[in-house]
Amino acid sequence: MKGLKKQRRIQIIALAAVALVGATGLVGYAMRDGINFFRSPTQVVEDPPSQGEVFRIGGLVEEGSIVRGQSETVTFRVTDMNESIPVAYTGILPDLFAEGQGMVGTGSMIDGTFQATEILAKHDETYMPAEVVDALKEQGVYVDPNKPES
Structure with missing residues (x-):
């Protein structure tokens, strides 16, 4: 009787481990295209992304x-005050x-230009995305707009 309980317990643990590995694999497979890593222009210049890699800049x-061109294509440069990357975007820019x-x-880098599929802008005059603030702080050029000047 004790041997049967022990065997049943081992089977349940093994089944749970297989289910956990399977669920983790399915989640990873489903998210493979949805994970976009953030990079600053300096990081893009220092460690260029692979061809076709989708990331956020x-x-x-x-x-x-x-x-602004004749069509909906707009080109501009994005900078972190250290390096600058050309960007091309076709579509309507945020207000x-x-x-x-x-x-x-x-988007992704194509022939040295970041081809954007989506552009997000600030929310108000003092807002800046957290990733941008972190990148500017890393470069030592961030100035807090809410901090009174001395």
Whole structure:
């Protein structure tokens, strides 16, 4: 009788372990295209992404860099005040998108230009995406807009 209980317990534990491994595998498989890593322009220059790799880039829209074409394609440069990356986006930009403001784009590098499929802009005059703030702080150029000047 004791041998049967022990055998049953081992079977349940083995079945639970197989189910856990299977569930983890399914979640990983389902998320493989949904995980986009954030990079600053400096990180993109120092460690270029592989061809076709989808990632997020963020920084400030460089002053004087926005060029609106005949179609819906807009080109501009995104900078972290250390490096600058050209960006091309076809579509309608957010209303709050402007030069000198924070932005985050999702897309991939093609021939040295970041081809964005999505552009996110700041929410108000003081908001900047957390990833952009972290990248600017890492470069030592972040200035807190809420901090009074001394």
